[in-house]
Amino acid sequence: MTDSQSVKSVQSLFQPFRVGNLSLSNRIVMAPMTRQFSPEGVPGDNVAAYYRRRAENGVGLIVTEGTVIDHPDASNQQNVPHIHGEAALAGWKNVVSEVHAAGGKIIPQIWHMGARGQVGDYTEAEVADIVKQFAHSAAAAKEIGFDGVELHGAHEYLIDQFFWGKTNPRTDRYGGDMVERTRFAVEVIEAVRAAVGPDFPIVFRFSQWKGSDYTAKLAETPEELEQFLKPLSEAGVDVFHCSTRRFWQPEFEGSDLNLAGWTKKLTGKPTITVGSVGLDGEFMTLFKEGKGAEVSGIEQLLERLEQNEFDLVAIGRALIADPAWSDKVQQGRQDELVAFSPAALQELY
Template sequence: MNSSKSVEALFQPFKFGNTMLSNRVVMAPMTRQFSPNGIPGSDVASYYRRRAENGVGLIVTEGTVINHPDSSNQANVPHFYGESALQGWANVVNQVHEAGGRIIPQIWHMGARGNVNDYAESEIVAIVEAFAQAAAEAKRLGFDGIELHGAHGYLIDQFFWEKTNTRTDRYGGDMVKRTRFATEVIEACRRAVGPEFPIVLRFSQWKSSDYAAKLAKTPAELERFLAPLIEAGVDVFHCSTRRFWEPEFEGSDLNLAGWTKKLTGKPTITVGSVGLDGEFMSLFTEGKGAGNAKIDGLIERLEREEFDLVAVGRALLVDPAWAKKIRDGRTDELVPFTSEAIKTLY
């Protein structure tokens, strides 16, 4: 990978709540299932510390599930409840901070039951409270904020999407009414952490079951969708796309993060195959890997302030020093993303 453009914009500080990020590079959340019985061990702390030591501005952890029986159906996904798991996360925070990094947990309910229409209102209230409790624990442990996982067809997103939410009570209805569950989660988390603790919401148009899905088909619809989420207390939107360079709507080059920032004025995080020359799903569907791609176009968008932060996933997964190598111009040393490299997940 050779970039002819200065990467200075990627390494400018950014105010995040009451803290300052050293640069605009974010480690994207990536599920690894390396926490036996839901408990993150010292290896998990070392994994995140390595990225902090190598210049990542903000780390978003892998998805961590809340205290609800239906939040996960995978034994080795980390929990964000219970004394042992929380002690493990306290060690992660300490290691990352000691290395000079900043870190937030991604708080998650997988929607493992798979049908939001079956939840009784009393159970929804309990789930909302479980999200709030996780947020409170994150603040107590010393994290720098939280991210709520509202993307990719998981629970919060299942309430957003008309194909999975056909409820006729107060949690269903039109696009704005379908945000009610999310707004209650956000409001509860805000009450739990206070006004200054950053709340990030990750959302997506696409679903793991339907890459062409659209919550909002036009900018006007997107604006209506986002408004109640902002009012509820979202500080930053993490706008998940599969390829950051693809426009979200016809007639504009803006991607989802670009449109979200334009419509709301809120800071946004862009994401989607950053640093890769191939779309990541081909690795799994076709056994392919991806080399390192130029990031000139990304830098140009960042310089135009279309978005504020850049989340890097698989390129950073296989190369903990990705940010430092990009900063120092050592792009010939970048580790390519291949099926062999991903086996390590180090």
């Protein structure tokens, strides 16, 4: 393949995209990746430089690492950033300014890490307060210049703990069947929408897999997935970020569609796909076996994107290893891409 053919083949990744009042120059999203470089929850100049490097190198949208709301159980990690409080918000305002100066767009992932016991331990009054804190953080994010927000409802963190029957034994209005267990998330989404207005994008991240069970499924069939997604969509989600470990794997038997593909088909909303894009191994091999991953072709990804299976593509470890990943791919310089190694984690921790 010539350089010109290579450049032409990737152009589906570099088409503009718009949702609400957010316009993106391309379809590449920097996936949220937990970092612990914000002492006492306050992001400094090093955090701003980290995100600016990706914006300078052509990433269309940056989703920050998880940022925690103002609640005692929201985080058990001292150096994970906050999305509340004067000092933390001032730090994030600097991050936003640096990313915008480099021509990028950025949204925070708003996060509560989860109940220390069970979600059933929270009173309804405390649940209501947590909902308010999500909304307060979203409003603050808009005020300091972020381009939207992402709500973290995946991976067995708090919102997902309400979703999953194994972690939600509640018998009040926040428990029950799969649809009833979406009530907490619906209230969060509705409160955030009221706080940020109609045109400020709300991205919602969810997953079938859990931190304690990679084979878990909230929905076993497309019909169940539709039932699960409908209340979230109607509550005000603009974009669904569909977290999988391998983007190429079909979500249900009888169809090649992945989770993002099914979500777009069932809701009509734009979706983000994610899961080992540009690499030959999924991310848990790093944590279980200490392994890196080699650069892998993205032909299948491009084919699916061209078929409108999903709208945006989130990239994690490949952008950690190589901040210039986006520019190199667009310019046909794939032979210059840097493989991911455990040493690259110095960018994360």
